[in-house]
Amino acid sequence: MPRVIITDTSVLIVLSKIGQLHILQQVYGELLTTSEVAQEFGEPLPRWIQIQEPIDQQGIQILSTQIDIGEATAIALALQFQSVLLLIDDRKARRVANRLGLKVTGVLGVLTKAKSIGAIALVKPIIEEIQKTNFRLSNRIVIEVLRINGE
Numbered sequence: 001m002p003r004v005i006i007t008d009t010s011v012l013i014v015l016s017k018i019g020q021l022h023i024l025q026q027v028y029g030e031l032l033t034t035s036e037v038a039q040e041f042g043e044p045l046p047r048w049i050q051i052q053e054p055i056d057q058q059g060i061q062i063l064s065t066q067i068d069i070g071e072a073t074a075i076a077l078a079l080q081f082q083s084v085l086l087l088i089d090d091r092k093a094r095r096v097a098n099r100l101g102l103k104v105t106g107v108l109g110v111l112t113k114a115k116s117i118g119a120i121a122l123v124k125p126i127i128e129e130i131q132k133t134n135f136r137l138s139n140r141i142v143i144e145v146l147r148i149n150g151e
Contacts, residue, residue, distance in 0.1 A: 002085040002103065005031045007049070008074040009040040010089040010135070011107050016043065018129040024049075024087075026119040027110060031087075034073035052077060067093045078102050108137070108145045115149055124151045 005028040012033075015021045024031060031049045038045055045051070054060060054076035063072035071093040078086045079100060086097055089106040097104045105113070107130065114120045127142055 003083040004078075004081045005029075005085050005087065006074055006078045006081075007031050007033050007037065008086070008088040008090070008093070009037045009070045011087045011110060012037070012041045012045075012049075014089075014107050014130055014133060014135045015110075016041075017133045017135075018126065020126060020129075021046065023110065023114050023119060023126075027114050027117065028085075032077065034070070034077055036073045037070045040070045055080060063096065067096055071096075075100065075102065107135075108141065112145060112149055122151060123149045 007024070012021065015023060025046065025048045029048065032052045033049055034053060035051050038051055054073050056076050056079065059079070060072050060076045063075055067090065071088060071090055074086060074088060075093065075097050078084045078097070079102070084102065086102050086104045087106065087110060088094055088097060088104055094104050111120065111123045111126055115123050120126065124146055127137070131137060
């Protein structure tokens with residue numbers, strides 16, 4: 001598993017909305033994020049999520065012409081580490097991160113990992129809770145995630 005886990009806003013928001021933010025700590029322990037992501041989240045961060053600022057301000061400016069500032073700072077921070085996993089859901093931001101050589105996963109990947117380590121028993125009920133929010137999940141991807149998890 002990567003040594004550093006960095007999260008963007010979407011994963012925090014959706015898991016918080018359904019009362020499952022603790023899954024991140026169960027799966028990854030401590031996480032890093034940026035002050036922009038923390039501001040977008042809009043709630044106090046748990047102690048196990050630390051704020052660290054990215055160094056490359058010029059890189060952030062370039063990235064923010066393509067994606068929002070929270071995603072740009074999360075990607076810029078991730079680029080500072082060798083062994084890193086970036087938790088990010090936005091399709092465009094994921095493409096940018098992938099092009100830059102970053103390993104990424106989103107909330108459904110987090111849930112799959114949580115089930116694989118026994119942090120949760122089932123993925124489906126949590127996905128159903130997510131679907132009650134304004135968070136968009138592709139039906140095709142949901143079906144594939146449920147298949148992968150034997151549900």
